[in-house]
Amino acid sequence: MPPWLAYAASGVSLFAVGMSALVLHGEVMRKILAANVSASGVFLVLVALARRAPKGPPDPVPHALVLTGIVVSVSATALALALVRQLRHGAQLGPSDERRR
């Protein structure tokens, strides 16, 4: 197994782990974290793909993609956190509220 494939495979596993956590965990903060883990998995896949060609410099495009992806991911996380904060702050909802739904 070439190293890039190993990285890619572990990226996919990370993604899967994140996704299942996103689905299975009731706690909203955990969901947000799970989404981030999942995103990291995807980025790992992309970065791994950049080194797919055995020789020569790595493909620059995946890096650009990953950078953009991270920006997106961070924004989404920030938005999610802001929402959670506002929810708990404004509506006095307990952390377990999300679980009951």
Place this chain on the structure above:
Amino acid sequence: MTAENVLPVGVLLSSLVPALIIFLLPEQRHGTRTALNLFAAVTKLVLTAVIGWGVVHHRRYETRVRFLPGADLVLHADPFSLLFVTLSAVLWLATTIYAVGYLEGSPQRSRFFGFFSLCVASTMGIALAGNLLTFFIFYEMLTLSTYPLVVHRGTPESLHAGDVYLAYTMTGAALLFAGTASLYALAGSVEFVAGGSVGPLVAGHRGALMLIFFALVAGLGVKAALFPLHGWLPLAMVAPAPVSALLHAVAVVKAGAFGITRVVYDVYGVRVAEELGVMRPLAFVAAATVVFGSVMALAQRDLKRRLAYSTVSQVSLIVLGVAIVGTVSTIGGVVHLVHQGLMKITLFFAAGNLAEKLHVTRVDQMRGVGRRMPLTMLAFTIGALGMIGVPPIAGFVTKWYLGIGAIEAGASWAIAILAASTALNAAYFLPLLRDAWFEPAETQGGILAEEATLSLVLPTVFTATLSIAAGALAASGVSPLAWAKLIATREYQP
């Protein structure tokens, strides 16, 4: 842009534009609204007359607008469309005058007259449609614009009637849509042509064409109240009398019967339909409806319900005439489109007058009403006798032609249906006439003391007179019969 291109649209617009203006008019502007309505109705009559003159002189009136791939919007005037246009235009005028009197002082008149005009506009579109898609579009507009009229009173019963009306007509619409779309998919384009246009497809698509035929007829049969698709009609009689007139005579059931005729003659062509073997089932369904409607009418105790079931029966006579292959029966069917309209609108007007003035709504309340409202009951009598087929009222001409047509086509069983229809019609109308005229009245003022107001009586008497004229002058050149003969000959040209 010649007159030939513009006039069909003009006929359409002469009720569409008033409809829109009426919606925008404030509720209190009754005078303006009435004036506008009457002006529009008269304009439409004039336009219709002009087109009629032109069609007799072999002018071709057609408006064509590009619409969808393989399906233009086409309005054209052929003799058959003109028959329906004229009927609707004349009856619209009568109904408008009637409705103005009937709704005197009731709320929401703006909405009522707006939708009323919209219905008539849709009917004009149905009549003038030059292809199946255009027909369908206006047919559905008719469905939508009649709903507010059916539920106009807003009572739980009328809302229920509206629900049932929608359930039936929308399902019918879906079937019609399916039939139309699949026919377009099969044939590419479906223009209304005398003699039909799907003939070349029969060889390869026999089954499909049969299925499509039944889908189309079932879709149209809902409005035409063919058994067992008639359930909405008797319920819809909770609507005000002018609406019943509209449903039963001016627009709705007529649109269904008109559509079936179009499909049989101008889409499939009578020979093709016969060859496909779909005419016989259609004739049987129509025959069953004739008998069923009459029997049900006999069982009704509510006057308007009785009239409604009578419509179920009578409209199927149109379909029966259309479905029996032969020029004469076609004449009978087509001319009944007009005759039934004239007679049934008279009956509903009269029933409306009775309900309005004397609060007579049940058949057992008819005692002596002939003395109290002589003009109304005279009109009612003419309508009822016409339905039975008493000469020289219009209904007789229909039965005569249907009878001859049935014999000519070797469908002697249809004679039995006609006889049964006549007998049953007599059974449910004659006792009413007896009660009305020969039983003593409960109260009695001076003559005409209790008669309805002029704007209610005038249209009633007018349509009654037309019913007689259409029968008595059937042999003349301008009668509905003469026109129906023209239509039928055209359809049976080789």
Place this chain on the structure above:
Amino acid sequence: MRGVPWLELTILAPLCGALLGLVLQRAVAVLALVSSLSTAVASAGVAVLVARHGTIRRSVGAWELPLGIQLRADGLAALVLVAFAVVGVFITAYAMVHFEPGSRAARSFFPLWLFAWTGLDALLLSSDVFNLYVTLELTTLTSVGLVATGGDPAALSSALRYLLFAMAGSLLYLLGVALLYGAHGVLDLDLLGAVVTRGPVTWGALALITCGLALKAPLFPLHGWLPAAYASAPVPVSALLSGVVGKCSLYVLVRIWLGVFGVPLGRAPAVLIGVLGAAGVLWASIVACRQQRLKLLVAYSSIAQLGTIFLVFPLMGRAAFAGGAYLVISHACAAAAMFIAAGTIEQVVGHDEIDRLDGLAHRLPLTFVAFALAGVSAMGMPPSGGFVAKWLLVRTAFELHEWWWAAVILIGGLLSAAYVFRVLRGAFVPAPITETIRRSRASDLLALGLALLALALGLAPDLPLALAAQGAPS
């Protein structure tokens, strides 16, 4: 005409408006209106250009591929662009009526909306799978923000749910994109279409991308996040979500299928999508019939309409494609009109429970007229854009001898008639004359305008259909 960078302007106009709006908070509404109108003009420019010259491509800032960003406008993009721009202008105008000037909600709504619009236009004009991802995210995140502008707990929690579902969908999509890029080394739709072949990577990418977008679109049965989000958001947001933004993921899916997967993978997955779409039509329509709240009813109606649009996948062909496009634009108008009408009702009577609307039509005639006219389009009754779309789809179904799709569309139409008339029938119940409500009629006029647009689409389909045919698959 050709010299003007219309494509870029459609993105820049809302972007500038959004940025300026963040700064000049007092004039945010006027700014939004100006930038909406400019966007509309720019979109019209694109449409004219495409209508005349066919598909247009432009590289932003002259950066060439693969690092540069290329914009591409074909007939479908131009049509949807114009339609969304028109609806967008209406929504902006409505928001100016709806939100109190200078309120916190208004200050956050307008910039977010313009950002969303920026993302939307960029998405419509994107030509590669990654840009589609980025623009889709931009639109989604701003939409989540928009839902949250309601500020109440219900809005916040449904926004959060929306966000989490959307993140999951995006990540699935992104992983699919990664697979595609890994296998083929290109991101451009056309280039990918040229090189993509059958194989495990393509299959995986197809599954991931389709599932991700199905989650975001949403396609039945993954629509669980949608009703709450639409129903709890402020009215202008519901209108723009269901009318405009809600079509994004579907658009992306269509683009990718048309450009990449459609040909090599055959019809089986398309039929699967169609089956889910059909199930969605029936399911959502029935659920819509059972709703007690008007906004939820309209939300489920939107899901049903989306389901109908998904039927273009199995019916793939020029006419069905045009039908789908037509359904997108006419539903954009109709859904926005319905939400605005529902919002007006809620605002006036303080609730939107369907069974308690009896007689209200006498007080709010225009509102009900707008709802009714929009309903006509939603039912697919003529004359309306909905009818034209339905006609094209049903006719195609019959041409392919696959009548069951037609049956689904027709039954869906019947069910939609059931829920639309459930609302309308109350309008005919006579009500005692109560005090007339003094309020601005602007919102009614806007709803009516949108509804009339939906109708007008049914009267003159010639031009839009010709536009949609530019660069459409044959």
Place this chain on the structure above:
Amino acid sequence: MSMRAFLVLTVIVWTSAAWSAHGYLRDAPNRLSFWVFFALTMAGNLGAVLAPDVISFYVSYAVMTFAAYGLVVHERTPAAFRAGRVYVTMALAGELLLLAAFVLLVGTAINLPMGQVPAAVAAAPRRDLLVTLLLLGFGIKAGAVPLHVWLPLAHPVAPTPASAVLSGAMIKAGLFGWLSFLPLGHGTLGTHGSVCVVAGFVAVFFGAVVGATQRDAKTTLAYSSISQMGLATVAIGVGLSSPASADAVFSAVALFALHHALAKGALFLGVAVPVGASVGRRRIRALGMFLAALAIGGAPFTSGAAAKLALHGVVVRSSAAPTLDWLLSLGAIGSTVLMVRVLALALARNGEAAQRSSAMAPWLVLVLFPWLLIVAPGARPLFSWAHVWSSTWPAAIGVGVGLRLCQRPPARVPAGDVLEVVSVAARGLKPTLARLLLASQAAVTRFRTRRARFLARWTARIGRIDRAEAALSSFGAVGALALFLIVVLLLVVVPR
């Protein structure tokens, strides 16, 4: 030529009846209604006789038929309404039969001149059916047995002037129809002819026997009409079976119709002629009635004798001439018996319209007019001894029997005879029908309940969608479904 007789009789009977009704109804409450229907019926009747073509005939005939309903129910009594119901049912059936016949006959050529009708009938593709329809259709109007049941109910309940036109003129329209439409002289219709002859004689005797049991002068007169019309039916029957006799049939039936219309009209009006306390008037009335009764009885030197002579001329051409001739004489006995009964019943009481003053003049016209017939040229044989004898002995026997019956009247057969049987049968069927009706109502109710239950069940079933929909919004469900979707997509795309 002979058809003119119908015009003459129609005009005379209607005119006298109108004249008489003018006085009869002077103070009646429903005068207007009477005159409207009277005028309509008269117009229809005249129109039918004068019609140039089939369609005008049919239209006039129908107008007459339906307008006459107004005359029948004029008194608004339950009996009148019952008679009206029976009348209109039968009349409608007649109209239907005729409509069917005309449709078969002329098709769309509704302007077929009346003169060409018999030939057209003879040439019609379904001649036998057509003739059957015509016989039945007009037979109802002409009171042919067994289609006569309306007649003894309807004629007596109408105001007397109306009875006079119903019995005098209107049933002749049925005869007129037979003469105008049947293909007499255009081929042989043996079966139809025989049936007619048999039915005719049945009518002759049946009418006499049932009529003799009646207690009411007008009902007896109605039965007399049935009996008399039987004679005409016989003649028509002979005409159908032997074409050679056609001319004789025409003139005989026409003469007979004229005679019977006037004499019967006179008898009916006579019932109503008021005499008050005046002995002179009473004697005039008695004399007039007696003369008219003589005519109907076929006594020598009367119009009746002339008519019977003509009928005899027809019958001798038949193959079964002796039998028929003998039966004719037997029938004359019956006629006379009825007349004796009528006179006894009518003269026993004052004119029924004693309080309403009615003109005697129109009645006298009717009484006297028939006597003109015997001075007409061609009536010579009336004065032969043989004829006098052949018309005297049945009359004499009839008078004897009649007087005997007056002393000991037989049990009364209800008016409408056969109809009573039918009504009794119908009454017997009523419970069955009611049960059927109940059963069908129950079936409808059951259907409705089932439908409601079915709908409710399905609504409940569909209601479960709410829970399912709620479940679909959970993260777990969406996650599982998304995973499932991925798997299915892969299964679908990966080729096997």
